[in-house]
Amino acid sequence: MTDCSHCPVGDSAICAGLSAEALECLGHLGRKQKVRRGQTLVWEGDEALVVANVISGILKLSISTADGREQIVGVVFPSDFIGRPFGKESPHSVTALTDAELCVFTRSAFDGFARQHPDLQNRLLMRTLTELDRARHWMLLLGKKTASERIASLLLEVSDRMGDGAAKAAAGLPEVFEMPLDRQQMGDVLGLTIETVSRQLTKLKGAEMIDLPNRRTVVIQDRARLRNLALAA
Amino acid sequence: MTDCSHCPVGDSAICAGLSAEALECLGHLGRKQKVRRGQTLVWEGDEALVVANVISGILKLSISTADGREQIVGVVFPSDFIGRPFGKESPHSVTALTDAELCVFTRSAFDGFARQHPDLQNRLLMRTLTELDRARHWMLLLGKKTASERIASLLLEVSDRMGDGAAKAAAGLPEVFEMPLDRQQMGDVLGLTIETVSRQLTKLKGAEMIDLPNRRTVVIQDRARLRNLALAA
DNA sequence: CACCTTCATTGACTCAGGTCAACAGTTCAC
DNA sequence: GTGAACTGTTGACCTGAGTCAATGAAGGTG
Incomplete structure (x- = not known):
């Protein structure tokens, strides 16, 4: 079991807003688990x-x-939430890109709990709808955008989801982040090869839209221009 | 208002399983609407x-x-269900490919009703999870599959979703269906141009995996081989 | 510190699919 | 039934991204 009262993501995960009793009960079902970078938790089709x-x-x-x-x-x-509630096989593999810490539930226990707690289901629905919107926008990228437009989109998305790059930029702060994906993984998200990713990054750097002080660090130097490229305008 | 008791999709839409009273109440909120082929109901960003x-x-x-x-x-x-509950702007446009008949709710009325009816939310969640799985599999197609693999995938998916082609094939029945998309639209789903779609269809026909007796009719002649191609094996 | 392994960059060449253009089949109006 | 307007097919050519291969830069290890 787990003590939810000091959970670092307790106010933004799906658990947020549950009553104290419900949280206590959910805590009894979950257990903390550490996974190492590279480790695959669930395999596609399992x-x-x-x-x-x-x-x-x-x-x-x-x-x-x-x-x-x-x-x-x-x-x-x-x-974020991972796994496929109410379904018997996993539609995709889940692999850690960095060392990670999870709060794990057996699916049957979680499904049962969810059925008793409509507010949890509601939060799960919200998240799933947001994920669906995101997936569909990614379909536009994969189906219709050029390599440089894809790279621009990825950099902005990661910047926003990691540390809220847009807000930083608006506040006049430097927009720097650590890219959690290596070149191969960037290619695998974008539907490109590693060589094309590398070439396009070099091109954006040459155009002074970004800087790449080392292999994992990205500095967004000209968000407006990068955004224009990402929107494919 | 609408009388739900004779609804042709009442047993498979999200309304299925609602109590008689709930259905009555929902019926008061919805109204039937016809839309013509080509008409756009909602615009992206609206x-x-x-x-x-x-x-x-x-x-x-x-x-x-x-x-x-x-x-x-x-x-x-x-x-199927369309629209974006619990969100203020539509992430995509919705356009009729054929004349269609809808059971429409204002979003605010629907959201309110859904909040009172956990079982409806549960069904909506199930559907959204399924849609998300589908979208993600399509991402694999758009990111990694070749033109002929994409065409094969589309033909099988449409055959299954229209009249359950797999079941027909298993029962030894001829697998024929009317493709609801024209060549341009097939290209727009697959991330290909109209010319590539046409060429690949001709190729599959030449390989005797399919037949195309007229521009909209598709006959699946060799489902096993087509399936193998679609899986990218 | 030298060695090895891994990851990224760059270059030369190829090719799947896009582009542009001609044409053929359907459908529909009159 | 004839002609006009679409929609789809085919051909010739081009190009953006993939492939293959060499090189370079960073970490990690003993």
Whole structure:
């Protein structure tokens, strides 16, 4: 069991807003689990035995073709929810991109709890709707955008989801972040190869829209221009 | 208001399983509306004023770049739900591909009703989770599959969602259906141009996996081989 | 510190799918 | 039934991104 009262994501995860009793009860069902970078928690097509809240760390959701081509279909940040409630097999693999800490529930226990708690289901619905919107916008990127437009979109999205880059930029602060994905993974999210990712990053750097002080750090130097590129205008 | 008792999709839409009283109440909020082929009900970015159940007909959900490139992000069939509950602007346009009949609710009335009816929210959650799975599998197609693999995937998906092609095939029946999308729309779902769609269809026909007796009719002649192609094996 | 491994960049070349253009089949109006 | 307007097919050519291969830069390890 878990003590939810000091949970670092307690006010933004799906648990937020539950009554003290409900939270106590949910705490009895969950257990904290650490996973190491690179570790795969769930494999695509496996029975969906667990669901979890992300406490810290970043994970990827991915799907592969029969011959091994992989597409990353989601990137999951702290306070996000992972797993497929109310379904018997997992539609994608879940792999840690960094060391991570999760609050894990067996799916059956979670499903049962959710059925008793409409407010939890409501929050889950909100999140799922948001994820669906995000996935569909990514379909536009994958279906219609050029390589440089894709890279621009990714940089802005990651900047916003990691530390709220837009707000920083608006406040006049420098917009710098650590990219949690390596070049291969960036390619797998964007439907591009590692070489194309590298070339386009170099191009954006040459155009002074971004800077890349080292392999993981990204500085957004000209958000307006990058945003224009991302929107494919 | 609407009489739900004779609704043709009443047992498969989200309304299924509601109590007689709840259904009566929901019926008072909804109204039937006919839309003509080609008509756009909601524009991307507009305030999301309505949600609806599809009674008959087929509609597309689409998103565009600033310079007008369009991606179809969903195709909606009878008994499916459209609109974005609990959100103030629509993330995509909704356009009828055939004449269609809808059961429309104002979003505010629907949201209010849903909040009172956890079982409705639960059904909405199930559907949204399924849609999310579908969208993510489509991301694999858009990011990693070749043109012929995409076409094969689309033909099988439409065959299954229209008249349950898999079941027909298993029962030894001929697998024939009317494709609700024209070549341009097929391209817009698949992230391909109209010419590539046409060429790949001709190729599949030449390989005797399908037949195309006229521009809208598709016959699946060799489901096993088509399926293998779609899985990218 | 030197060595090794891993990850990223760059270059040369190829090719799947896009673009542009001609044409053929359907559908519909009159 | 004839012609006009779409919609789809086919061909020739082009190009953006993929492939293959060499090189370079960063960490990690003993």
